[in-house]
Amino acid sequence: VIIPELQKSGAKIKAFDPQGMREAKKYLQDVVFCKGPYEAMDGAHAVVIITEWNAFRALDLVRVKSLLETPILVDLRNIYNLNEMEKAGFVYYSIGRKELKIGS
Structure with a gap:
């Protein structure tokens, strides 16, 4: 549901999931499936973390920040600590917590 909605808004999607790629390829169109998370992030305008795999x-x-066009990370699993993301200089959105913006 998330990827098709982003595509409707004009997003070009590069994706990586260590467990779900084979199944996702059956259902998702116009998605570039990558071999690892860093490949998926290279040149991206934002990262959306949908699953909480160790990867x-x-x-x-x-490294993530250096790969991104803009340091925006949307964490739908609350994997990362707010202070850690602030120190790293990300615009960071998570579920049920305050958003972080660069310089805030």
């Missing part, structure tokens, strides 16, 4: 819990935030 997403252990991201190198300095």
